[in-house]
Amino acid sequence: MSRVKRKRTWLKVVLLLVLIGIVGSGAYGYSIYHNLQKTAKSVHAPIDRKPVxxxxxxxxxxxxxxxxxxMLGVDERPGDRGRSDTMIVITVNPAKKSMEMLSIPRDTRLEIVGKGINDKINHAYAFGGIEMSMNTVEKYLDIPIDYYIKVNMEGFKEIVDxxxxxxxxxxxxxTYENHHFTKGELVLNGAEALKYSRMRYDDPxxxxxxxxxxxxxxxxxxxxxANVSTLWKYNDMLKAVDNNVETNISFDEVKNIQKNYADARHHLEQIQINGSGTKxxxxWYYIVPEDERASIQSKLKEHLGLS
Incomplete structure (x- = not known):
């Protein structure tokens, strides 16, 4: 599988969020509710682990x-667990009505918990799956990771459409792959969103x-x-979720998120980890200074009410 194709993986992390968004729209007709419940049960995969x-x-x-x-964007193939080429941590605080979204660079060098070595963070999934990934991120950020969402390669363009x-x-x-993206507000379809998100080398x-x-x-x-106007295609969205998502978030927890946390989605802060690349x-690794790591830890703890 080429590196270009792997870059598509992250887009599937949105699929379960769409499921949550549909619930949050208030669409509780029997047929919709029944299908939501069925899909949520299908993708539900609890994990039994001792938190770090x-x-x-x-x-x-x-x-x-x-x-x-x-959120783990995973490139899986037959006989190969693959690697989590995209890792995004989201914290949700209903009192502050806010979400924080942290992207962890896939080449970040750190301790792989349970393996006893320092390596790239995206290797944690290859070594030990969901459990090792959650444990490694927990130790690195020094915060509890309550839930995971794992997504595969298929369905990214369809869900945007x-x-x-x-x-x-x-x-x-x-310009990327023969499509020109101008500055300002743009409306992107699935194919355009893929191109927009994977351009890297022409960006300073x-x-x-x-x-x-x-x-x-x-x-x-x-x-x-979460917009009610999208519900006429809810079957397409649920099918994409069912085919590509695995999570330990249950349907009851999805409903709790809708009931008690819905306002948090209106304010989303994006966070990046500053560091430098070296061999x-x-x-090639991405090295994050300890003071930067401590600053990120403090910010996330405060948002989770743990500081």
Missing amino acids: VERPSKLDMKKQEPFSVL AVGGVYVNNDLDF RGDFGRQMRQRQIIQGVIKKG IDGI
């Missing part, structure tokens, strides 16, 4: 306590620019997925 960073007490969504989600395209505010004039910000555009697409799908033993 434990909460002071068990998360209680009914009390509107802040929570976190690790199913919500009627997404709006983005483009700050860089560029490098991977940071690509990560920013990825988060813009995710934010756009969250907004459109160690001939392998």
Whole structure:
């Protein structure tokens, strides 16, 4: 599988968010509700693990306590678990009516928890799947990771098209794969959103620019997925979710998110981790200074009400 194709993976992280958004739209007709419940049960995959960073007490969504989600964009092939080429941590705070979205560069060098080595963070999934990925991110960020959403390669263009395209505010004039993206507000269909999000080498910000555009697409799908006008295509969206998503978020928890956390989606802050690239033993890594890591940890803890 080429690197270009792997860059598509992250777009599938939006699929479960669309599921949550549909619930949040108030569409509770019997047929829709039944199909939502069926899809949620189909993609539900609980995980039994001992957290590396434990909460002071068990998360209680009914009390509107802040929570976190690790999104993994995974390139899986027959006989090969693959790697999580995209890792995004989202924290949700209903009291502040806000979400924070942190992209972790896939080449970030850190300790792989359970493996006992320092390596690229995207190797954690290849070594130990969901559990090792969650444990590694927990230790690195020093926050509890409550939920995960794992998504595969298929369905990214269809889901953007199913919500009627997404709006983005483009700050860089560029051309990629024969499509020109002008500065300003753009409306992108699925194919255009893919091109917009995967351009990297012509951006002076490098991977940071690509990560920013990825988060813009995710934010756009969250907004459109929660819009009642998209519901006429809800079957297409649910089919894409069913085919491409695995998560430990249950249907009851999805309903709790809609009931107690819906307003948080209106204010989303994008966060990046600053560092620099270097080669160690001939392998390229992204190195994050300890003071930068501590600053990110402090920000996330504060948003989760754990500082």
